[in-house]
Amino acid sequence: MNDKKQISESIERIKAEIDGRARLLAATKTVPPELMNFAIGCGIDLIGENRVNELLEKYEHINRNKTEIHFIGALQTNKVKYIIDKVDMIQSVDRESLALEIERQAAKHGIVMPILAEINIGNEATKSGIEPEKASEFCRFLGSLPHVSLRGLMAIPPKCDENRNNCEYFCKMQKIFVDISHQNVDNSIMDILSLGMSDDYLSAVECGSNLVRVGSAIFGKRNYNL
Numbered sequence: 110m111n112d113k114k115q116i117s118e119s120i121e122r123i124k125a126e127i128d129g130r131a132r133l134l135a136a137t138k139t140v141p142p143e144l145m146n147f148a149i150g151c152g153i154d155l156i157g158e159n160r161v162n163e164l165l166e167k168y169e170h171i172n173r174n175k176t177e178i179h180f181i182g183a184l185q186t187n188k189v190k191y192i193i194d195k196v197d198m199i200q201s202v203d204r205e206s207l208a209l210e211i212e213r214q215a216a217k218h219g220i221v222m223p224i225l226a227e228i229n230i231g232n233e234a235t236k237s238g239i240e241p242e243k244a245s246e247f248c249r250f251l252g253s254l255p256h257v258s259l260r261g262l263m264a265i266p267p268k269c270d271e272n273r274n275n276c277e278y279f280c281k282m283q284k285i286f287v288d289i290s291h292q293n294v295d296n297s298i299m300d301i302l303s304l305g306m307s308d309d310y311l312s313a314v315e316c317g318s319n320l321v322r323v324g325s326a327i328f329g330k331r332n333y334n335l
């Protein structure tokens with residue numbers, strides 16, 4: 110993992126590259142709270158966590174005053190209750206059963222949970238997410254739930270080799286995003302397109318992403334054995 114000097118320089122560089130065109134979410138899986146808080150001190154105001162247990166372990170130690178927390182990982186339905194009052198958005202809503210449980214838990218807490226619909230833009234068998242062909246129908250379903258607020262779409266496109274740029278998938282996502290925005294789904298404000306990670310955030314922004322999720326380009330290579 111990078112030291113603090115590298116983290117602060119990376120944040121500054123990435124922000125300069127994005128140049129106000131997108132929000133920068135720091136993906137903090139495996140990053141200890143001390144370094145998360147350091148990044149927050151360097152101007153990060155949005156963090157994304159992937160695992161419920163890890164989020165719960167770190168939650169009390171995170172400087173949350175001005176920091177939004179998004180959940181961005183695979184989410185088991187029976188774990189929604191642990192994070193419903195701790196996160197500001199769930200980006201990884203990939204199936205009806207999960208959306209229904211978020212609806213149920215949000216209603217119980219008297220809140221409306223902002224969410225993104227996760228799209229399996231590469232139609233990959235191994236990946237979660239709604240098939241692109243079913244995105245519009247899924248968004249209409251989400252719009253029928255009073256305690257969730259659909260704010261947009263997210264995707265993790267297939268790994269591409271250097272010759273074949275991810276822009277193909279990013280552009281497909283932008284098209285779906287615009288199509289659904291024009292459908293005026295109930296209970297929705299389609300203002301977030303969450304695309305792009307460490308290797309491709311700039312091309313994502315060029316293809317219309319307005320929220321990039323960056324981990325290793327800020328914090329360095331992850332060590333999963335910690």
Ligand SMILES: *Cc1c(COP(=O)(O)O)cnc(C)c1O
Nearest residue numbers: 136159181306307322323324325
């Ligand atoms: C880990 C993760 C990221 C960041 O990945 P990097 O390649 O390290 O930037 C972004 N989005 C999701 C959903 C992730 O799990």
